[in-house]
Amino acid sequence: MKKLIALLCISLLLVACQNDDKSESDNKQESVKHSNVENESKKPNEKVHENKATNKKIDKDKIKRFVESVYAANKVEEVDYLEEIANKKIQQVMYRQFMSEDFSKQDRYMKSVSNVKLFVDDNNDRNMLVSLEFKTKDTKEKKMSWQEKVVKIDIQNNKISNYEEIGSRPIYETQH
DSSP states (O other): OHHHHHHHHHHHHHHHHHHHHHHHHHHHHHHHHHHHHHHHHOOHHHHHHHHHHHTOOOOHHHHHHHHHHHHHOSSGGGSTTHHHHBOHHHHHHHHHHHHHSOOTTGGGEEEEEEEEEEEEOSSOTTEEEEEEEEEEEETTTTEEEEEEEEEEEEEETTEEEEEEEEEEEEEEEEEO
16 A cells, blocks of 8 residues: 555656746746847836836835834824825724723823844745834832844735734743
8 A cells, every 4th residue: 555655646747847848948938938029129127117116015114114113102193104105904903902901091001112133034025024122111019021022024015915923032031
């Protein structure tokens, strides 16, 4: 039975490799034809201008500031670039999150965000990780919490389509 499965797997790999080689040679021929047509029809300056117009991306500093302001804000109005770079789904989640937050103890707590770093995936520049340090201080009970948080961001259609906190670790536990 094991020999049969192994033989089947090997034969599938061989067939896939043969099909892959054929498709690669076809793609090379098509790309050569396509590039020749493009070179004849367009000037280099037109290509550069077209690429700049179609590849409009969200500024990385705006993304960092957006994530930083989500953690530092006490009201949804304090979140920077919310309408500009977040899609409707993320905006609704943020509005609901701030509506459900308890503002009665707001004066008691101090929040600060520092050391915000943005990491972009080399293979896909639509996937990003943001790392930050988040400090909270309870002024009444004299307690402090200091954590490192990691947020995963996915971008589609030049808007943030997924915002998810994927990790948190204490840097400095509650102190008295």
